[in-house]
Amino acid sequence: MTTTEIMRAFRFALDVGPTEAAILRRYATASRCAYNFAHAFFLAHDQMWERGRNALMAAGMDRKEATAKAPKVRRPGRNQAQTFWRATRGQQFVGPLREGDERRPVFAWWEMVNNRAYYTAFEDAAVAWQNHMNSRTGRRAGAMMGQPHFKAQGRCRESFRIVHAVKNPGIRFTGPRRLRIPGGGGQPPFTVRLHQKASRLIRLIDAGTAVITSVTIARHAHRWYASVLCKVHQHIPDQPTRRQRAAGRVGIDLGVKTLLALTDPLTLNPGETPLTLIGNPRHLESTARKLVRAERQMARRRVKGAKQQSKGYYEAKDRVAKLKAQITMRRATTLHLISKRLVQQYDEVALETLHVKGMTGSAKGTVDQPGRNVRAKAGLNRSILDASFGELARQIEYKARWHAVGIARVPTHFASSRLCSNCGWKDTTQTLKDRTFECKECSMVLDRDVNAARNIKKHAVRVR
Numbered sequence: 068m069t070t071t072e073i074m075r076a077f078r079f080a081l082d083v084g085p086t087e088a089a090i091l092r093r094y095a096t097a098s099r100c101a102y103n104f105a106h107a108f109f110l111a112h113d114q115m116w117e118r119g120r121n122a123l124m125a126a127g128m129d130r131k132e133a134t135a136k137a138p139k140v141r142r143p144g145r146n147q148a149q150t151f152w153r154a155t156r157g158q159q160f161v162g163p164l165r166e167g168d169e170r171r172p173v174f175a176w177w178e179m180v181n182n183r184a185y186y187t188a189f190e191d192a193a194v195a196w197q198n199h200m201n202s203r204t205g206r207r208a209g210a211m212m213g214q215p216h217f218k219a220q221g222r223c224r225e226s227f228r229i230v231h232a233v234k235n236p237g238i239r240f241t242g243p244r245r246l247r248i249p250g251g252g253g254q255p256p257f258t259v260r261l262h263q264k265a266s267r268l269i270r271l272i273d274a275g276t277a278v279i280t281s282v283t284i285a286r287h288a289h290r291w292y293a294s295v296l297c298k299v300h301q302h303i304p305d306q307p308t309r310r311q312r313a314a315g316r317v318g319i320d321l322g323v324k325t326l327l328a329l330t331d332p333l334t335l336n337p338g339e340t341p342l343t344l345i346g347n348p349r350h351l352e353s354t355a356r357k358l359v360r361a362e363r364q365m366a367r368r369r370v371k372g373a374k375q376q377s378k379g380y381y382e383a384k385d386r387v388a389k390l391k392a393q394i395t396m397r398r399a400t401t402l403h404l405i406s407k408r409l410v411q412q413y414d415e416v417a418l419e420t421l422h423v424k425g426m427t428g429s430a431k432g433t434v435d436q437p438g439r440n441v442r443a444k445a446g447l448n449r450s451i452l453d454a455s456f457g458e459l460a461r462q463i464e465y466k467a468r469w470h471a472v473g474i475a476r477v478p479t480h481f482a483s484s485r486l487c488s489n490c491g492w493k494d495t496t497q498t499l500k501d502r503t504f505e506c507k508e509c510s511m512v513l514d515r516d517v518n519a520a521r522n523i524k525k526h527a528v529r530v531r
């Protein structure tokens with residue numbers, strides 16, 4: 068048994084009244100303004116550099132050479148943004164004045180919010196720029212990180228983050244359902260009420276096993292949530308338990324008709340029948356149907372080309388957002404349960420290699436790799452679906468570490484649903500509508516997804 072320190076987020080839905088909602092909105096707005104302030108500051112320095120390069124290009128130098136030879140600009144970071152902010156806030160506005168205007172101070176409201184909400188926003192902007200710069204100069208692998216944008220009101224998530232200062236820790240639970248957010252900048256602390264009890268986390272904190280690092284409060288459609296990030300001392304077994312070892316490897320296939328198909332049964336809740344096919348929970352399906360209706364209504368009410376839509380349209384839009392958030396949250400609960408049980412009951416999980424790019428790309432896809440769009444038409448909203456494919460794989464990966472569980476994968480484009488898991492015969496005529504796999508060679512008949520899961524189990528290679 069070894070102990071490691073891991074970062075773990077505990078998320079709670081909040082019960083927010085009008086007074087608290089006003090406070091949370093104020094914090095979120097302040098955080099957004101601070102982000103934009105820092106972004107503008109970083110952007111100005113980038114534009115300074117760009118002007119230097121453009122001058123060289125105007126003088127006849129080609130782009131590559133001009134980029135290499137452009138005068139260096141010392142790029143500011145979070146601390147410089149913060150210093151600049153301190154010097155600017157509350158100052159008299161120094162722009163042109165129109166008749167009747169009085170000179171108002173800049174960010175006159177800055178004292179109405181805990182300072183820490185600003186600093187995390189500066190940090191977020193600095194990180195976004197750092198990622199973009201690293202990507203631009205080839206120091207960062209993966210997809211190109213574009214230039215950060217200003218956060219526009221109504222188009223970005225309302226959220227803010229407060230960091231738990233080591234010297235002055237202020238985030239704490241004052242009851243099983245009460246989370247205290249520290250004040251600052253002359254503001255008193257405030258308390259948010261949790262929708263469910265945080266007893267488990269509180270026990271971990273009291274025992275010294277978990278230490279709060281920060282809290283992010285964000286609105287998803289109609290609800291506010293607090294995500295408490297903690298440093299947790301986690302005991303990690305050196306090897307899987309005897310029960311896990313006896314169960315061995317499990318192969319899983321993620322699908323649409325059935326959320327998950329397994330080669331071996333999985334017990335979701337104690338006392339329940341172990342399942343090899345796990346469908347979407349019924350309440351999720353009914354919410355999904357409501358979502359389809361709401362989306363249709365929204366589309367009907369939309370006036371094409373109009374800048375301002377009708378009141379009915381915005382009502383429908385809110386409803387769509389609300390249902391989407393509901394589905395996401397409920398689905399997250401299901402996914403967490405599944406990933407937890409998988410790593411508790413088996414010592415190795417075999418799964419497909421998901422390629423997120425391909426999933427959002429072509430709708431039709433190829434015969435072996437049908438586009439997710441086509442498959443998704445059979446069920447839930449596609450964007451939610453795509454997100455949960457990756458999400459389940461991600462959860463399995465990190466939870467596997469906590470239980471000494473191995474991960475095995477099949478290569479990308481592996482035709483898991485077209486091979487016979489018994490004899491290896493390949494079906495080349497199969498369509499997406501076929502729910503069962505019928506082998507023409509050994510005459511095996513099996514659920515399509517379970518057959519795929521068996522192939523994944525058989526052909527996966529251990530990667531960790």
Ligand SMILES: [Zn+2]
Nearest residue numbers: 487490506509
């Ligand atoms: Zn066969």
